[in-house]
Amino acid sequence: MGRALTENPAKDEVSRFLKAHPDIEGVEYLIPDTNGVLRGKWAPPPSLAKAAKAGVNFPLGLFGLDIWGREVTETGLHVETGDRDGLCRLVPDSLRLVPWAARPTAQAMLTMWTETGIPFLADPRQQLAFAVERLARAGYRAVAAFELEFYLVDPRAVERPDDAPRAVLSGACGPERQNIYALSDLSAFSDLFHEIRTAGLVQGLPLDTIVSEASPGQFEVNLKHRPDPLAVADDAVMLKRLIQEVARKHHLRATFMAKPFIERAGNGMHVHVSLIDGDGANAFSAPGVGEARLTQAVGGLVDAMAPSTILFVPTWNGFRRLQPGSYAPTRATWGHNNRSVAVRVPMSEPAARRIEHRVAGADANPYLVLAAVLNGMADGLERAAAAPPPCDRNGYDASDPALPSTMEGAIRAFETSDFIRRAFGVEYRRLFAALKRAEMRTFLEEISPLERSTYL
Template identity: 65%
Template sequence: MTFQTSADCTGSPLHEVERYLAEHPDTEAVEFLITDTNAVMRGKWAPAGSIEKAFTSGVAFPFSMFGLDVWGREVMETGLHVDTGDRDGFCRAVPGSLRPVPWADVPTGQVMLTMATEGGEPFHGDPRQALERTVARTHAAGLRPCVAFELEFYLLTAADGQTAAEAYRPVLSLGDGPDRQNMYALSDLSAHAGFFADVRAAAKAQSIPIDTIISEAAPGQFEVNLKHRVDGLAAADDALMLKRLIQETARRHGLRATFMAKPFMPWAGNGMHLHISLVDGEGRNVFADPARGQTLLEAAVAGLLDTMAPAMLVFVPTWNGYRRLLPGSYAPTRAAWGHNNRSVAVRIPAGETAALRVEHRIAGADANPYLVLAAILAGMLDGIEGGRTPPPPTDRNAYEAPAPELPDQMEEAVGLFRKSDFIRRTFGVEYRSMFAAIKDAEIAAFRSEISPLERSTYL
């Protein structure tokens, strides 16, 4: 049994280019976009005449793009830089990704790319390829992932200050103090109605399926939810494009949008929650099957819990991200699950049986959606294929539950990731080594920096 995904659409690739240029005849430029290991969007600008090349021979980019740390610096230990000649790969367009750029100053299109070797093979360092392999494994099992992403972010405004921490503060809709929550406040949404109207308009222009927009648990914090898609690759593409869209729209409004996992210690962090069910060849949710649905759901949950600790570095890939994982913060600290319980790592939301699904609540908003979804799907499949059984669900405060504690330091997460057979099977030996080397370099950089608190205390 096979399923079509966004990566194997039928039809001539050039038909997409011809259709787009017919609909947007004034196009002057194109942005070629590719996502690196840290979910940073990289690429280049080119004249509109270059669009066709992306759909045929491909656009050259160095493999070393995937061996950069979060600051965009080369990490030599990845083996992708000068020691191997800093060779080029060839990036081809993701079918269906040619879209207009509403915020551009001149009529511009954008197209997402994925990396191939000189011989045309998928390049192991491309995060999108990792998800594509895992989606293919799901399809081989006769299933398709039905996925919806939820992304939290802060809207910031410029402030007086010399340091990055002082230069921005959360936007406020009212004149009250910045320590208030005002959760789910319509007033906060109304105060930024123009910004969110532009977000929705840009999403419509780019075919990004936005659903609800919510004022969240801290001043200036919001959440945008995407509609579910029965296509894991397309759902992750949407999440990445939504982040870029929000950041660019904020810039046009004189604001800054940040998906940093924990930008402010007193307030809630930014999470990336995923809602996932599995459907069969007839489009039916297998978790809702009266005969076997509960068994499959619990097996999937067991797989997620068993693989959670070694995959923690994928879910929380930044030094800052571990500051978000605090008791009582609604960011999980233990490998626990439960029904209609927001303190657990894997939640089964309340709702109709036909919509039965898991909500994975660990990832920070700054994580790479391709890698996060790949790890989650692989964990669910491990549980289902192994017929695993989870521990009893938690119906109370999961921060005090008798469940394994999750890594709360980046060093521990790197160690578990590096030696994990689950990570090897999901991402491959080369990717496991490359990703761990990048994170080692980032840890070393943070450890070499003396903080203002140290100076103010000891100088």
């Protein structure tokens, strides 16, 4: 955690971009907060030079906002400590065109540093950078990619807060359809998905496959593997925004809510990770030593899973997704070519051997998800952790430890965890727990429509 503010390589990127796009009228600065919600501001193009060099000021308290954008005083980042500013500098290779904007517009991602020039620990992107550095010290570099699930819903069906959403392709009568991997469902929205792919190409996002998922109106977009975990998380954040904006143009709403329908599949955000060793080879591929490294990394992930659950499932709604038989795991399990477990080793050639971490909901913060996964793998490798026996059957029937099933249980496991202390630091452990406790209190204080209809 000893990185200092140095010359930003994005400085030359700015001059090249503005020369190539002289018609740009404005820049949208994007900062994903603790919940992964994009905050920021609009600014004129000349401000990019300052953003790339000295940085632009934003309050540190941006990372102390709850899911509703309200200040949580228990984080200690607001008026009680002077509501101080930090320096937000341009993230290299994040300056992109905004193809859905009505006027020529650019977007740029920022990351936070303190006024003394050190990484601000409450910034999730900086937490991921710490995890990358930890792996580097152990001699490894991560290659990763995200898979994002979402529903397309009719925005007219959710005009009031208590209205139930209506997914596209939901039949008015007859048996509930699934139509998994249906090409016809993709064809029904071919213009939208064509525009998603076209906009992704404009923004340089490494889009891979698009599939129809396990429920009507549910889809998944996969990103290609990249050898830069920070760029991988940047890709996921930008892809979510792109999908939502393109859907809006098509008079639809794209939702990454973890469980928008109680009777249907939830939205997950799976992450695939392999490690490259000092020789440039897949650290898991060599017979013997590669298999030992794989099981040590898996052992670290299994041990870290319960304490990290609130990072993977950070919302009140997200715990509804973790249900037996749902392909969302409920236990700290692992196995080969098994989608019922939490950590899956997909079928592949040795050179492509990797783990797939399947716990996170699509509404989780990609930086924190990947930071938790990389820290878990590093922890397992550092202490040569022993993995439990792999599960080759139904992971929901396994005897492995259960994951926290409530937000309260997940917060408690997080804030008392020595793994979290070592991986994220005492201060971040306190801050994140305080933020989630404040959100949980709001839900506990809400009287539901079902309570009123039952007891009033």
